[in-house]
Structure formats: C-alpha cells, structure tokens
Amino acid sequence: MVGTHSASGSQIPQSPNRVDPDADILHGLARGRPGALNQLMERHLAAIKSSALYMLGDEMMAEDIAQEVFLRAWKQAPNWQPGKAKFSTWLHRVAKNLCYDRLRKKKEAYTDAVPDIVDRRPEALQTLAARELHSAQKTKIEHALDTLPERQLMAITLCHYRDMSQIEAAEIMEVGVRAYESLLARARKNLRDQLSRHKTELLDE
C-alpha cells in the first residue's frame, strides 16, 4: 500500500500529486530488506549510471558513482521521511554531487599530469602519451561537452539525454526552473559556438 508514516506509526494520506512512486520500496528498504534494494535498482540504476556516464564519459567511474549512490540509499533509508521531493530526486542529486566531485578531481589530475618541468621517466612519458592518444581519439562532440562548466553539462545531460521535465531537472540541480533554463540555454549556445566550425565535417561523416 502506498502511503507515508508519521513517527507515531499512523498513516498520513498524501495528495495524489505528491505520492512517491517508490514509497512501498522505501518501506522495505528502511527495514533492511535486500529485495527492496533490488527493486529500487531495477527502477533507477540504469538512469543513474547513464547520467553519470554522460557527465564523466568513463564507464568505470560511472559504475562507481552508481554504486555509491545506492549504497548511500541503503544506509540512509531508515531515516527517510516523505517530504516535498521524491526519493528518485534525492538519488539523482547525490549522483550529481558525486559527479561534480569527480569532474573537479579529473581536471586537477589532468593539470597535474602536464608538469612544468618535463619528467622524462618512462612511466611519466607513457602517461602523457596515453592522454594525448585518448584525447585525439575522443570525438569533437565529447570535447565540446568536456569544456562545458559542470552545471551546464548537467543541465544538458538531464534534458537531452535523460528527457527529464524542467521541474524535475531543476529539483535535482537545486535551482529554480528559470535558472535551469538559463543554464540549458547557455550550454547549447556554448556547444553551438564550439561546434559551428566542425558542423559540416561531423554531419558528413
């Protein structure tokens, strides 16, 4: 039965528009039932992993992020009480924050890998060469997406790749709908500006 429970255990009726579709699953998850975690993953794991993959461009990292999201859901489910946001919104927010962290570390690591003083040890040269090879192999689109600020990248991911509504995407990003639209418009403009000189080449491929 879908519903919410107060601390005293009595059921609180919710308005139809605010019933969390995962309410029953959360009930089981709060009681430590692995079957409930499995059900939650069947509903949301693909979407979470997919969003992380679009943000990070690396499948292993995306899987690590997805695992972390669901382990946190498992750990904190006993504390969950239905409120304004759906549980799935919370899942996506956690994934978003973990992705932002990884993106920042990725940029720091890339910066660190290009030393001011050339390190001529074989292993260092191998790393630099591998990065250059990887960079050359990436598509121009991925390059353009990589250069977007993380919030613009998240906005594009949620809209174009996840087909999320404005309201849901804005909730995940913890901004108002207008701010979300502004991020999305700026992201698309930045991509158009970067890609315009490669447009003919890409569309002819």
Add this chain to the structure above:
Amino acid sequence: MPQNKTPEHNQRKKRPERNDMPENTINMRRLQDLMDTYGANMGRWPHEERRLARLWFEQHPDEAQTLFTKAKELDQLLDTARPPETDISFLQARILKAASNTPQDIMTLSGVRAANDDVSRIGKTGTEKTGTEKTGALATWKSVAATLIMTTGIGIGIGQVAAADTTYESAEALLSISIQNDYDEFDLNGEGL
C-alpha cells in the same frame, strides 16, 4: 530600506518570458527562445507551451521549418555522443553484495522504531550474525544513542552537521534531513539562495 534599481538594470534586455505575453498566445521570439533552450524535440519543452507552439507552427509552416532545421542540427550532433546501453546486471549484483556488508544508519525516531521492529522480530541480538540480524544488532545499540540525540532536539543535530566540514558528505546529510522535514534551503545555512 529597499534599494532602487539602477537605470542600467531597468534597461537590460529582457528575454521573452512566458509571463510577458498575454494568455493563450505565443510569438516567434518565444519559440526561438524555446528552440535555443530545449532544442527541436517538443517533447522536452514546457508542457503548457506545446499546444500553443503547435498551433503557431500550423499557421506559419515556413518559419517553423527554419526554426526546426537550425535546432535539429545541434540535437543530431548531441545524439552522436550518446553511449550505447550496457548491461547493468553485473553492477546490480555488485551493489547487492556491497550492501550486505554495509550497516544502515539510524538517526531519526522513525528509523529507531523501524530498527526496533526488526530487533523484536529477530529476538536476542547478542550473537553476531550476517545480513538483517547483524543490522538488527547494530540497530539496538544505535537505537539507544539515537533516542538520547532525539531528546536534545533535531535542530542541534543539524547545527552539529552544519558546523562540521563543507564536503558533499555533510551537505548530503543536511539535504537528506531537509527533504525529510521540508526545510527550505534558507534554514540550513542561514544564508539566502
């Protein structure tokens, strides 16, 4: 004392917002704005504007074609970066295994009650067991600690979390509490949005 807006602010070019137009109308400028923001796929547009947009397109097919063609170009390019769907069954199994070794946190009274329901169902929790029973043993110890925390008020608990560091871990804990208790963001850190 409220600040008066500067002349520069008032003269700033405004984007065509939905609220600037009369009800049940849409114009080309707004449609261009929607294309620039969401792309050519109207399924991604704000729901309330799709019907009006369709009506306008039916009445202005040539202009519509121009708008769509330009927006579709970027959509097609973005689609080329879409990675293929992969099988997640292995990842799912990996997460289940990791969860079996991860105890659940219990911070609130409802969590304590849920844990105590499990404990009373399982029985004596002195022995070390795996899975739910292990969670139950942990819950008993934590239920006492959680009750003590709850008697001093959840606000102090939040203050303690907020006074810690600013990593995403603590921010996530705050967010979790705020969603549960319908706090708005202003309450969490004392600053405006």
